[in-house]
Amino acid sequence: MANNTILIHRKKYAVGLFWQPVASGVGGRAGARRLSHSIDGRYGLFVEYNQMIGLAARRSGYRAGMPVAAAEIVDAMTEYSSFLTAFVIAGGFYIVAVRNGIILKDNFYDSENVARTEYAELAQMPDWGAFIAPESWGVPRSIERSIDDVINGHAHTALRSIHLTGSVIVSLLLILLFIGGIGLIFHDSLLRTISPRPEMSRVDEELAAEYKRQIEEKNKQLDVEYNIEKKLPPEPIVMPYEILPDVAARADVCYRAIGFLMQSIPGWVPVAAKCGETHATAQLRRTFGTLGDFYTVATDLMPGAYVQENSENLISVRVKLPDVDVISSQDERDADTIIRDVTTLFQGMNMDADIHSVTDTVTNGVDTAYFDIVEISASSKMVPMQFMKLFDNFGGVYLTACDWNYSNRTWNYEVIIYAKTN
Numbered sequence: 001m002a003n004n005t006i007l008i009h010r011k012k013y014a015v016g017l018f019w020q021p022v023a024s025g026v027g028g029r030a031g032a033r034r035l036s037h038s039i040d041g042r043y044g045l046f047v048e049y050n051q052m053i054g055l056a057a058r059r060s061g062y063r064a065g066m067p068v069a070a071a072e073i074v075d076a077m078t079e080y081s082s083f084l085t086a087f088v089i090a091g092g093f094y095i096v097a098v099r100n101g102i103i104l105k106d107n108f109y110d111s112e113n114v115a116r117t118e119y120a121e122l123a124q125m126p127d128w129g130a131f132i133a134p135e136s137w138g139v140p141r142s143i144e145r146s147i148d149d150v151i152n153g154h155a156h157t158a159l160r161s162i163h164l165t166g167s168v169i170v171s172l173l174l175i176l177l178f179i180g181g182i183g184l185i186f187h188d189s190l191l192r193t194i195s196p197r198p199e200m201s202r203v204d205e206e207l208a209a210e211y212k213r214q215i216e217e218k219n220k221q222l223d224v225e226y227n228i229e230k231k232l233p234p235e236p237i238v239m240p241y242e243i244l245p246d247v248a249a250r251a252d253v254c255y256r257a258i259g260f261l262m263q264s265i266p267g268w269v270p271v272a273a274k275c276g277e278t279h280a281t282a283q284l285r286r287t288f289g290t291l292g293d294f295y296t297v298a299t300d301l302m303p304g305a306y307v308q309e310n311s312e313n314l315i316s317v318r319v320k321l322p323d324v325d326v327i328s329s330q331d332e333r334d335a336d337t338i339i340r341d342v343t344t345l346f347q348g349m350n351m352d353a354d355i356h357s358v359t360d361t362v363t364n365g366v367d368t369a370y371f372d373i374v375e376i377s378a379s380s381k382m383v384p385m386q387f388m389k390l391f392d393n394f395g396g397v398y399l400t401a402c403d404w405n406y407s408n409r410t411w412n413y414e415v416i417i418y419a420k421t422n
Helices: 028-039 069-074 112-123 165-185 187-191 200-230 249-261 289-299 333-347 384-391
Strands: 005-008 011-014 018-021 047-049 053-056 084-089 092-099 100-108 128-131 268-274 279-286 308-310 314-320 354-362 370-378 397-405 410-418
Touching: 005 084, 005 314, 018 069, 018 100, 028 047, 028 053, 047 069, 053 100, 053 112, 069 092, 069 100, 069 112, 084 112, 092 112, 100 112, 112 308, 200 314, 249 268, 249 279, 249 314, 249 384, 289 308, 289 314, 333 354
Parallel strands: 084 128
Antiparallel strands: 005 011, 018 053, 047 053, 084 092, 092 100, 268 279, 268 397, 279 314, 308 314, 354 370, 370 410, 397 410
């Protein structure tokens, strides 16, 4: 990501805001201030838009009064409640993702590869109403549009300051100018009169003092709310071995997902497939088929799959993995003991494996917890369900990934075991 502003119709627009939906009645400057303090307090600017608050920091190049590009795009595409856009602009690509009227993504990328990867991840979500993307990306059902055609240049939404200090000073200056003006107008009359009637400037000073008192009370109230929020304890740390996927269910899901992606499509030969933590991906190489033939067959064989054309002869197909039940599990042995026992297991089966241990951390922003992991990499002809049964006598087991190599009909496994930490 290169910067936080883009140029549209020769006007700077703010992008890359931190967007957060808010409940009805919680918006405005006070809501933005509370939201900023609940994060880290570094945000000094905000915009309120459609039950959302967008936060921005001055040190990142934002300025008060700067129009907000994402809000303008939502206003321009009212016919869709959900849409995914990627605009080609000077110096890079601007991606905006909106789901049910909520802004999920509003970022500028100076790298086309990074932008395409981010767009592809978002496109996996179902039920988009419209896709806008560069024609060269080859996104199914998408159209290419210029951002200058979407935003008309007449901005209606702009960043404002979160803090009240500036507005209070302006208000007091206006009151003082008003008092001074009244004094000049009635100066001669006041000198000629002896009557002790209330002076206009004196009345206005009392109003100014009351106005200032109300502002100070409001600031004190916000400070109290901020202190209460600031003293809230952090969320407890959740260790990764407390939410591990069930070993058998995870192996079964990977096996089925890879089988789903490796279905026979005339004219296209599978190369390899991988089951990751959230998605499964397969690569296919063209022999005598065409892209049109592939889409015709794959639409029926692989509903819901996302296709990326890496070249005219190589494509990738990806599907999201279904959720499986999670359990809490940790091995009672330390890392060194687990390494010795796993090594013995694989030696007894005359199988090679790369086995080592690492220490990792997890934090809630305040506290940090350390834990040891034993990492195992191995190749086998056994399918995932069979291979994972090798670890029945271990706790804290997680199949992080498995690959299927089509040419040599071999599975490559990556497994970790959460060890007892002293």
